[in-house]
Amino acid sequence: MLPVVPRRFPVSSSRWLLAAAIAAAVAACSSKQPPQMPQAQVGVQTVKAQRLALDQTLSGRTVAYMTSDVRPQVGGILRKRLFTEGQDVKAGQVLYEIDPASYQAAYDTAKGDLAQAEAAVLSARPKAQRYQTLVALDAVSKQDGDDAVATLRSNEAAVVAAKASLQTARINLDYTRITAPIDGRIGTSSYTPGALVSAGQSDVLATINQLDPMYVDVTQSSAQLLQLRRQLDAGQLKAVDGKAEVKLQLEDGSTYARSGTLEVVDAAVDTATGTVKLRAVVPNPDRLLLPGMYVKAVLSMAVDEQAILVAQQAISRNSKGEAVALVVGSDNKVAQRVLTTGDAIGDKWVVRDGLKAGDKVIVQGLQKVAVGDQVKAVEVTSAAATATPPAATQGAAAAPKAD
Structure with missing residues (x-):
């Protein structure tokens, strides 16, 4: 059997074949396009201007509507005490008898x-x-x-x-028959039968406080009062109709069941504190409020007819400490807005500047997008926006405090 002699190609032919193979490989690679990344889907809420009662929370104390110190008007030995301490008494009721x-x-x-x-x-x-x-x-x-x-x-x-x-x-x-000058609740007695009392003495026998209604005295800085007045004068805010409503938060954090009204704004500023005293009257038929209790009074001072409210999880802080939010523009691209925030209203922030009606604010999916990304915006309800998944909550920055 004859040996097989390998076929040999000329050098020029082998180079040509190699070049053709490389070109074919390059052409094959160039014909395949990279896969398109799907657009991220985010939940948005369209900003709407709405009517908002502007509340101010001020600290204060409850004060008896009327207070009367019981003192003797003649001297002598106390013979009887005719009331029960801590009980309600009527005007004219005999409290003590002097011999x-x-x-x-x-x-x-x-x-x-x-x-x-x-x-x-x-x-x-x-x-x-x-x-x-x-x-x-x-x-x-x-x-x-x-x-x-x-x-x-x-x-x-x-x-x-x-x-x-x-x-x-x-x-x-x-x-010699010492009577109650007003209706109210009498406190503890400072004197017992057998004690010697005198007319015009400085020590009181007992104190009576009228508890229904009650005064609530709070203080507001004169600067806040001036700002509110300017906003009202400029038409940015509207004064509430009638007397301002007052709601109370008690020391244990609970809300008092009955609302009162703002009755008096003091005519002078305290030079030591720079504050103005405000006095409200609150009904107290159950005698739950007692004089001297610390309360927080929520006063409805004015109305903003074009208020902007945004869900708290939509707002974070940038490296400068500014409040910011991500919005979806008309081109479906993500943009960042620097905001001026106000008070917290429930689970929302009042936005004073930086957003307008019609803006689409991202409330879900913040961790999946960055400024400049093109996204698919899906409108969500307020309830759905509040129910943010755990991953989204962790990716979002801490909610800002009111400026």
């Missing part, structure tokens, strides 16, 4: 003095009349007649003085 013996004696003496003075008048009046007749007949001297008339006038004056003394004695006797 009336000496005052009863003084009253009886004054009563006798009056009777004596009236008897003297009964004697002097006919005598003066007789002397006037005798003077006309020249039976007695004119001086004797004048003396008789003067005696009558003196006795009549004594009757007036005796009546005044009797009235004073009656008042002092009545003061």
